[in-house]
Amino acid sequence: MLQHLIVLPVVLPLLVGASLLLSRSSSPVLRRTISLVAQAVMVIIAIALVAQAGDGTIRYYALGDWQPPFGIVLVLDRLSASMVLLSSVLAFFACLYSTAGIDETGSNFHGLFLLQLMGINGAFLTGDLFNLFVFFEVLLIASYALLLHGGSKARTLSALHYVVLNLLGSAFFLIALGILYGVTGTLNMADMAVIVTTLDPGRAGLMEAGGLLLLVVFGLKAAMVPLYFWLPRAYAAASAPVAALFAIMTKVGIYSILRVYSLIFTDNAGTLADLGRDWLWWAGLATLVVSMIGVLSARDLRTLVAYLVMISVGTLLTALGMNSVEADSALLFYLIHSTLITGGLFLLVDVIAGQRGKAGARIVRARPLLQAGLLGGLFLIGTAAAVGLPPFSGAIGKVLILTSASPEQQIWLWPLLLLAGLCSMIACSRAGSSIFWRTGKSEPSGDRIGLARGIATGGLLSAALALVVLAGPLSNWTRATAEQLSNPAPYLEALLGKDASPETAPPLKGDEE
Amino acid sequence: MEALYATTTGLLAACGVYLTLRGRTFPVVVGLTLLSYSVNLFLFSMGGLAMHGNPAVVGAGTPAADPLPQALVLTAIVIGFAMTAFVVILAMRARGDLGSDHVNGNRLDVSREDGK
Numbered sequence: 001m002l003q004h005l006i007v008l009p010v011v012l013p014l015l016v017g018a019s020l021l022l023s024r025s026s027s028p029v030l031r032r033t034i035s036l037v038a039q040a041v042m043v044i045i046a047i048a049l050v051a052q053a054g055d056g057t058i059r060y061y062a063l064g065d066w067q068p069p070f071g072i073v074l075v076l077d078r079l080s081a082s083m084v085l086l087s088s089v090l091a092f093f094a095c096l097y098s099t100a101g102i103d104e105t106g107s108n109f110h111g112l113f114l115l116q117l118m119g120i121n122g123a124f125l126t127g128d129l130f131n132l133f134v135f136f137e138v139l140l141i142a143s144y145a146l147l148l149h150g151g152s153k154a155r156t157l158s159a160l161h162y163v164v165l166n167l168l169g170s171a172f173f174l175i176a177l178g179i180l181y182g183v184t185g186t187l188n189m190a191d192m193a194v195i196v197t198t199l200d201p202g203r204a205g206l207m208e209a210g211g212l213l214l215l216v217v218f219g220l221k222a223a224m225v226p227l228y229f230w231l232p233r234a235y236a237a238a239s240a241p242v243a244a245l246f247a248i249m250t251k252v253g254i255y256s257i258l259r260v261y262s263l264i265f266t267d268n269a270g271t272l273a274d275l276g277r278d279w280l281w282w283a284g285l286a287t288l289v290v291s292m293i294g295v296l297s298a299r300d301l302r303t304l305v306a307y308l309v310m311i312s313v314g315t316l317l318t319a320l321g322m323n324s325v326e327a328d329s330a331l332l333f334y335l336i337h338s339t340l341i342t343g344g345l346f347l348l349v350d351v352i353a354g355q356r357g358k359a360g361a362r363i364v365r366a367r368p369l370l371q372a373g374l375l376g377g378l379f380l381i382g383t384a385a386a387v388g389l390p391p392f393s394g395a396i397g398k399v400l401i402l403t404s405a406s407p408e409q410q411i412w413l414w415p416l417l418l419l420a421g422l423c424s425m426i427a428c429s430r431a432g433s434s435i436f437w438r439t440g441k442s443e444p445s446g447d448r449i450g451l452a453r454g455i456a457t458g459g460l461l462s463a464a465l466a467l468v469v470l471a472g473p474l475s476n477w478t479r480a481t482a483e484q485l486s487n488p489a490p491y492l493e494a495l496l497g498k499d500a501s502p503e504t505a506p507p508l509k510g511d512e513e
Numbered sequence: 514m515e516a517l518y519a520t521t522t523g524l525l526a527a528c529g530v531y532l533t534l535r536g537r538t539f540p541v542v543v544g545l546t547l548l549s550y551s552v553n554l555f556l557f558s559m560g561g562l563a564m565h566g567n568p569a570v571v572g573a574g575t576p577a578a579d580p581l582p583q584a585l586v587l588t589a590i591v592i593g594f595a596m597t598a599f600v601v602i603l604a605m606r607a608r609g610d611l612g613s614d615h616v617n618g619n620r621l622d623v624s625r626e627d628g629k
Contacts, residue, residue: 130585137592144599156603156610157618160538163600164616167545168533170596174552174589181582182559 005052006061006076008045009084009121012038017114024107032099035110039092042117046085053081054477056484058494060127068127068495069191075127077491078481079332083124083255086336087248090343090460091117097347097456098241105150105239112149116142116245123252127495129180130187132256133173136221140166143249146242147234158230158237165230169220172213179210189263190495193488197268204271211265215257215276222253223313225286232294235306240350243302244343244460247309251339254316258328261320262485274323281321281409287314288416292423301349301361304431305342308386311420312338318413319401328482330400333475337385337393337467344460345382351375351453352435355446363431368439370446376436378461383428385464388421393467400475518558525551538604538614545600549593557586 016038020031052059053076061074095113103109119139126132144166147159181187183206184195199207216227223231231250235243257280265275291310298304312334319331349361352375359366369375385392398417405413449457467474484490525547532544560579569577604614611618 130588134588134592141595141599144603148603151610153610153618156607160603160607160616160618163596163603164533164541164545167596167600168548170592171545171548171552174556177585178552178556178559178582181585187581 002052003059003061005045005048006059006074006125007063009042009049009088009125010074010118012042012045013114013118013121017111017118020114021108021111028104031110032103035095035114036092036099038114039088039095039117042088043085043092046081046088049076049081050085052076053078056480058484058491060495069186069188072131073127073188073495074122074125075491075495076125078477078484079255079259080124082332082336082477082481083251084121086251086339087117087120087124090248090339091120091245093456093459094241094244094343094347096459097244097350097453098239100450100453102150102239102241108145109149112142112145113241113245116146118142120248120252124255127190128188129177129192129260133170133177136173136252137170139249139252140170143242143246146245147238149242150239152237154233154237158233162230162234165220169217172220173217176210176213176217179206179213183207183210188495189260190492193264193266193269194492194496196264196272197270199270199272201271207272208275211261211272211275212279214260215279218253218256218260219283220253222250222257222317223287223310224253224280224283224317225290225314228287228290228310228313231310232303232306235309235346236300236302240347243305243346247339247343247346250309250313251316251335254313254320254331254335257320258331258485262328263488263491266488277321277323279321280317284314284317284319284321285412285416287317288420290314292420295424295427298427298431299363301352301363301431301435302346304363304427305345305349307427308345308383308424309338309342311424312342312386314420315398315401315417318417319404322405322409324404324406325479325482325486326404327401328485329475329478330397330404332478332481333400333467333471334397336474336478337397337463340460340463340467341382341385341394344457344463345386347453347457347460348375348378348382351447351449351457352379355444356435357445363434365434365438365440367442368444369436370444371449372436372444374449376432378457379432379436381464382461383424383432385461387425387428389425391468392464393471394464396468396471396475514564515562518554518562522551522554522558525554536615536617538607538616541616542597542600542604546597549589549597553586553589553593556589557582 016034020034059076062071098109116139119135119142122135123132123139126135144159144163147162148155183203184192186192186195220227235246238246261276265272267273287310291307291314295304295307298307316331316335319327353361355370356366385394388394388398402414402417529544529548529551532540535541560582563578566578567575569580608614
């Protein structure tokens with residue numbers, strides 16, 4: 001049973017999601033219960049996976065027992081286990097929030113939600129590049145429908161942009177995969193990593209083109225400048241639980257960059273070593289600058305939080321560009337923090353908007369809030385953590401990233417990252433004071449936060465304190481994860497066997513006439 | 514044959530990219546379709562182009578065409594087909610919801626383009 005644990009984060013959401021799609025006429029209570037129980041079970045499975053991966057060995061699950069490099073594999077190491085746990089926790093709270101009523105504004109919410117979770121988990125676990133494409137498509141198709149869920153003008157418009165851009169991204173992904181397969185004759189990431197070390201120098205250019213094209217695709221998912229235009233609108237238009245779940249979508253892009261580039265384009269890859277790291281560094285800094293301007297110009301709380309997501313993306317991309325064990329370790333800590341906090345903020349903004357009548361989430365003078373004290377306190381904690389103020393988790397993540405930069409990198413990173421923090425602090429305090437203090441005379445009204453929404457919002461935002469309390473063990477874990485990533489040899493050995501020589505048998509080739 | 518194949522793929526991709534950059538949803542959808550055709554052709558050629566090859570059968574011993582790109586293309590076609598259907602419906606919905614078929618839903622721009 002234990003060896004099948006690795007495939008459960010894909011199979012469980014698939015089965016439960018599909019059966020929820022089939023049982024459309026069942027009562028909402030039943031559907032909510034099934035969905036929540038499935039997500040709770042997912043969290044437990046993910047904790048078991050993290051415990052398994054904690055011993056440092058790399059396990060894989062060969063589907064249909066077709067062994068790598070020919071079969072499709074799911075690989076469990078520290079990185080994939082922690083990402084699966086992160087997505088499961090986020091999805092559980094987002095789903096809990098949706099049970100307060102948002103899930104009934106359209107059909108099939110829970111089925112789609114679970115299918116998206118399946119795509120996200122699959123992307124984190126797979127050890128095969130083409131399978132990564134397939135899981136990307138699964139999560140994207142579910143996200144198109146979720147973004148449109150409930151329906152409104154803003155959602156249709158942002159979904160149109162989002163869908164067209166991601167279809168283009170998928171086309172580029174396929175081109176990149178075609179090039180990489182044409183050069184190496186394999187799609188298994190471990191096998192590719194071995195073949196790339198003995199690549200004919202004449203074909204290195206093609207490999208480089210394929211690798212950089214992959215960077216474009218992952219950059220589009222991660223909202224890297226200049227490929228970010230879809231993000232603010234889509235995140236601001238989506239319903240709260242969907243936006244919260246989307247908080248991990250940009251991180252899927254970051255994860256894919258980290259996985260592919262730390263495994264395939266390593267120091268052993270000759271001229272292809274550290275491919276794209278410079279691009280990541282400068283694109284990350286550009287993302288920081290653009291999102292700084294964006295966060296100051298936001299006239300709506302949802303857009304504001306969307307730009308906070310982008311600041312986190314910029315920070316993560318620069319950390320990727322630094323390419324050291326310290327930076328990778330800091331990156332993972334910051335990734336966990338920013339996913340949970342921005343997810344929680346999207347939920348909180350929805351509650352706030354529900355108590356402000358017509359003004360909604362716009363940053364304007366409106367009626368006083370029904371629960372100003374509670375929501376204001378949560379807003380303060382959430383934004384202070386997102387901005388990176390002590391004593392909350394963002395401060396630790398930022399300090400880790402700042403200190404992992406080398407002296408020549410610090411010249412660029414320190415001013416920009418600190419300036420981004422300052423800009424978001426100005427924007428958040430302006431928004432907060434205008435919403436909570438600059439209020440009109442009319443009677444407060446709207447929906448109280450309630451138990452389910454309260455637990456969901458509070459649960460995610462409590463990460464701001466929990467990650468500080470657990471900072472010691474967590475940074476040890478991210479440190480071990482970064483070390484595991486920096487040394488791909490055990491990964492290759494686990495998948496391809498001890499004699500993983502560069503001359504792995506090439507697949508059947510047609511006669512080249 | 515390689516030259517013909519490469520020209521076809523490139524031409525399809527160029528037309529696809531051009532149409533995707535248009536301002537109305539219909540050309541964009543057609544552009545995406547052309548682009549996915551060219552990508553499918555490109556993927557198909559990645560195993561090497563071979564004339565009169567045999568199907569890949571284990572133990573047949575004869576030189577065979579690489580079956581993997583064919584499997585990949587099949588997956589890509591299925592996904593591309595579903596996504597085209599989805600984006601067509603989405604474009605029609607956008608026309609209904611936003612009152613224009615411009616990708617930014619901007620009525621003013623549309624009437625200007627029409628010369629009204």
